[in-house]
Amino acid sequence: MVRRLLFILLALAAARVFAAEVQVAAAANFTTPMQKIAAEFERESGHKVLLSFGATGKFYAQIRNGAPFQILLAADEATPAKLEQEGAAVAGSRFTYAVGKLVLWSARSGMVDPRGEVLKRGGFDHLAIANPRLAPYGMAALESMKAMGVYESLEGKLVQAENIAQAYQFVASENALLGFVALSQVMEGGVLKGGSAWIVPASLHAPIHQDAVLLTTGQGNPAAVALLRYLQGAKARSIIQAYGYDI
């Protein structure tokens, strides 16, 4: 008995010695899945994960100016590539952790039809999108509207959110009856949480590849390396897919 207790104590002490901390900057659209993944990872590995969520462009500026992040989970592929080029990220550590899906969503049921015809029909004052200059989902929304030939007629109705989380907020509060958001925001466990939605066909816009990268500050941190490996594992992938991402 005493021996077993001693063994457990020793094991715990050992785990503490090996447990490390990793600071992660993650795209706003990946908030909920990442919280789940981090919780699972912490439970399995004993490492500690500190998460910050926000716009990828802002994280870029912060990382370039000495922010203590060790991993970036970007909303695009350009930013991690740029960081790698500039020597702020570890070469060869980049990979796509999720492919985002764009959805036209309304908090009202029956508002959005299964083919997105509502965009041609009208009957709404405001259409929310994320700022195309800043957010890949905003750019994808713009491309989709142009591909459908409805951009000219909708331009006057567009309201731009600073990021995809705010676009969701505009639509959820019905200040905008419709909006382009990330499927991950309106889907949980493989079903729509509420309202009505149309998943925009991927053929209408350039794919939204979301890349992860190990920053040079995270080099040699076992927790950072382990988390990136975990993100590519089966468990993380199934969580990511449950929120409506492809991978």
Next chain:
Amino acid sequence: MSPGDLAAVWLTLKLATVVTLLLLLVGTPVAWWLAHTRSRWKGVVAAVVALPLVLPPTVLGFYLLLLLGPRGPIGQLTQALGLGTLPFTFAGLVVASVLYSLPFVVQPIQGAFAAVGSRPLEAAATLGAGPWDRFFTVAVPLARPGFLTATVLGFAHTVGEFGVVLMIGGNIPEKTRVVSVQIYDHVEALDYAAAHWLAGGMVVFAFVVLLALHLLTGRREEGR
């Protein structure tokens, strides 16, 4: 500066001007009441007026978005009146900015009215001046430094507004995209050169405004 930047500057100046005029109109009676009342509600009203000083702009913006939205009580009222909803419009920004800058206008005027006190007004009354006459020919001229401070601070604070506009503006060119939001966009899009033009301009503007305020009010006090 790009045409988009100039449009943002113009919009910001227009917003700040409209808001400042409205605030002087709304804030003066409130300040007068606060300076002279003995009501037990004084503390409550003063606290409400001062709320925007301590609340994060995101709180104000978030609640305005919900209150003014189609499901909020104010939004339902504006819809019933045929005005539509206020978020994402210039009028919406004006309403939000009036609330946001209210303490910056009310408090200096209130302080000035209190400093004038009731004796000059009583003297005017014994000379036969009616209440409106006393207010406009005695109280307001004597409280001029307070009005000057209120105007400058109200204007400058509206120019510097960011969080509330970000929450309810919708970033629409020439309608709700003000300078502070435009700067934020430039920074986020990594266009630092464009950001510097506007951001540097804001620093100079703020400095000049505060310096001018100091010189104007300072001279007035010495002149007394």
